[in-house]
Amino acid sequence: MVKAEFLIAFVALAGLLAIGTVTYHFLEDWSWVSSFYFTVSTITTVGYGDLYPTTDLSRIFTAIFALAGVAVALVALGAIGAKYINKLQELAEKLGR
Numbered sequence: 254m255v256k257a258e259f260l261i262a263f264v265a266l267a268g269l270l271a272i273g274t275v276t277y278h279f280l281e282d283w284s285w286v287s288s289f290y291f292t293v294s295t296i297t298t299v300g301y302g303d304l305y306p307t308t309d310l311s312r313i314f315t316a317i318f319a320l321a322g323v324a325v326a327l328v329a330l331g332a333i334g335a336k337y338i339n340k341l342q343e344l345a346e347k348l349g350r
Contacts, residue, residue, distance in 0.1 A: 258332050258335075258336070259332060259333060259336040261332070262328070262329040262330075262331075262332035262333050262336075263329070263333065265325055265328075265329045266325070266326060266329040266330070266333075269292075269296060269322055269325050269326060269329075270289065270292055270293070270296075272318075273288070273289075273291075273292030273295065273296070273318055273322065274288045274289045274292050275288070276288075276311075276314060276318075277291055277292060277306075277311070280306075280308065280310060280311040280314065281304075281306060281307065281308070281311055283304070287304060290304070291304045292322075295315065295318060295319050295322060296318075296319070296322035296323055296325075296326040297326065298319075298323060
């Protein structure tokens with residue numbers, strides 16, 4: 254069960270990064286690296302301000318993407334963190350016996 258949750262979380266996070274990167278690459282004509290960088294900055298709520306959407310369509314996408322992306326990223330990272338903590342607890346139990 255935990256493996257499935259981890260896999261789903263990982264796929265959701267990877268999919269989110271892919272969707273954002275591809276969309277910004279084509280909407281803003283940014284490089285792949287800049288598009289990925291902006292996607293990560295948006296879903297982690299860092300927002301350095303060095304890149305920003307310049308068209309109405311990309312602004313609308315960013316607003317929706319930020320709302321959905323932050324939620325998905327938090328759930329996915331929480332599931333990944335829970336998997337890591339479970340593994341540490343299992344290891345501690347084995348070593349404690």
